[in-house]
Amino acid sequence: MLATIRVRLNGEEREVSVGTTLADLLGEPRPGYAAAVNGEVIPKREWPRRTLFEGDTIEFVRAIQGG
C-alpha cells in the first residue's frame, strides 16, 4: 500500500501519495493560472519539481471576470 500525506487544496483537505508533485496535483500548467504553496507563489516551470509534504496548503487560481 502506498503511503499518503494530507494537503489542503483551495481550503479542502486532500489525501495524496507520498512523492506527489504540484504538477501531479494541478495538471499541466496553463496560461492564466497560478499556484502558491504555503503563501509562496511557485513558478509554473517548477511545478514538476515541487514535491508536496504533509500539511502543505495550496492555492490554485486563475483570472475570472472582475471589476
Added chain:
Amino acid sequence: MHPSSDLWAPLEPWQLAGRTLRSRLILGTARYPSYQVLLDALDAAAAELVTVAVRRVQPAEGAEDLYSLLRARGIGVLPNTAGCFTAKEAILVAELAREALETDWVKLEVIADEETLLPEPVELAEAARELVRRGFTVLPYTNDDPVLAKKLEELGCAAVMPLGAPIGSGLGIRNPHNIALIVARAKVPVIVDAGVGTASDVAIALELGCDAVLLNTAIARAHDPVAMAAAMRHAAIAGCLARRAGRMPKRFWADPSSPLEGRIEAPAWP
C-alpha cells in the same frame, strides 16, 4: 496600437506608468450577460485595458478562458485584488496574478467591510508600500481623500484611483471638490474608480481633470450594455475636450446673454 484607438481620435494619447494609452476608459469585465456582450461592449468603448479578478479554480475545471480571449484581442489585462481585507491577502493575490497573467500591474483593492466596500486606508497603504518594493506597478483604489491620495503617490503608486461613490452604487461623483483637490495636487494620473452610473458621470470626472475613468456595472447592467459603452466613450471625449476648453466661471445670479441696452418700449396695455 489597438485598432479601435482611432475611436478616440479627437484626444491625444496619455501615459500611465510608461504605457501610452488612447482610451480614457478602463473597464471591468464582470456582470455582463454573456462573453459576447462583454466583447462587443469592449469594442464599443474602444477599451485597451480591462480589469479581471483572481479566484480559486479546481484542477479538473473546464476552460472558458477569459485571459486568452482578451489576449487574442490585444486588450491589456489589469488584475485586481478585489475581496481582500488585509494587506497580506492583497499581496499574495498580486503575486499570484503576476505569475498567472505575466504582468506586474495591479489594481490594488483592500476593503474594510462587505457592506460599504470602502477602502481600508491603513492596510491599503501598507500593501501599496510592499508591492512597490516588490516591483509592482500599483494602481490603488482609494477613498476620495486628498491626504490619502497624496500619501499613496508618495509611496510610489503609479496612479491614484479615488472612488466617485461606493462600488456598484451608480451614485455618480458624490464629492467633486475632493476629486478636484486630488487632481490639483497629484503628479501621477488620477483615475476615478467606482460610482459611475451613467455617461454624464464620466464627463464630470474628466471635466474635473481626471485622466481616465474605471467603470464596470454602469455598462454591464445597462439595459443595452453595448450602446451604453459607446455613450461612455463619447462622454469621456466630451469631458476631456471641455476640460481642455476651460469652463466659464460660475455665478450666483443670472447674467443676460442678450444686451439690456437698446430694448424697445411697448405702449401700455389698453
